[in-house]
Amino acid sequence: MRRLCVLLAALVLALYPLLVWWGVTHQQLLPALLVLSLGFTMRLILASGSTPVPGQGLRAVAGLGLLLCLLVWWHQQTQWLLWYPVLVNGLGFALFFISLWQPMTVVERIARWQEPALPAAAVGYTRRVTQVWCLFFLLNGAVAGWTIWLGDMRYWSLYNGVISYLAMALLMAGEYLVRRRVRARIDDMERSCH
Structure with missing residues (x-):
């Protein structure tokens, strides 16, 4: 339920x-x-x-x-x-940005749920992914704000209801593909060290 x-x-x-x-x-x-x-x-x-x-x-x-x-x-x-999409992106930016100055970034915490013993090289990767998400939230929130300024519900709805979701899906898919390559490289390095 x-x-x-x-x-x-x-x-x-x-x-x-x-x-x-x-x-x-x-x-x-x-x-x-x-x-x-x-x-x-x-x-x-x-x-x-x-x-x-x-x-x-x-x-x-x-x-x-x-x-x-x-x-x-x-x-x-x-x-x-x-203003909801602007505020959500602002909150996302704040959470991810603040985590860059903490021992573990948001992305590293999420990664450690799947793999608690995260290799050091992967930790650096999670930091870069956190930075990319910060940039995404900043740009996405700015465009969402711009759609409010335009004053046309069609533009606001199109961007916040379609384009924004597509951009997020593309970022997630791209990050997944890059992560697989990084993971393969880390696995190769670990095998060569043993």
């Missing part, structure tokens, strides 16, 4: 730009706010049992989303909803 709730919350929040677009363009803001609030509430509750790294971020993002829904409901100004 928990897995189903996690998937449902993820689906609702992935559809955030579409729900906002639909609510604004069809004057159906209240139903959109209710669905989004339910998704954010489920994410907040489900993230409380998560491991620290993603759990903190998921709770913060869900809290921001709920706050924006409350502001829209209270002030009856849809503009607040448009």
Whole structure:
């Protein structure tokens, strides 16, 4: 049941730009706010049992989303909803950037869940991947902000609901391919040392 709730919350929040677009363009803001609030509430509750790294971020993002829904409901100004992608990217940037000055970056912590005895060469790689994600969050958030400035829901929805997701998927796929090559090189180095 928990897995189903996690998937449902993820689906609702992935559809955030579409729900906002639909609510604004069809004057159906209240139903959109209710669905989004339910998704954010489920994410907040489900993230409380998560491991620290993603759990903190998921709770913060869900809290921001709920706050924006409350502001829209209270002030009856849809503009607040448009800031969610900017805030999420800002939060992602902050979490990844701050981790660069900690003993373990966010990416290294995630990598250590799969492989606790991470080789030293892989640690350096995780630091570079963290830097790449920082740049992604910074650029993605800036473009999301620019779409607000343009003032056209079509551009906002297209970028935040399609292009941004495609860019993230491409980055993840590219990183996966690079990681496989780096891993093969590390394995070759370890074999030659033995």
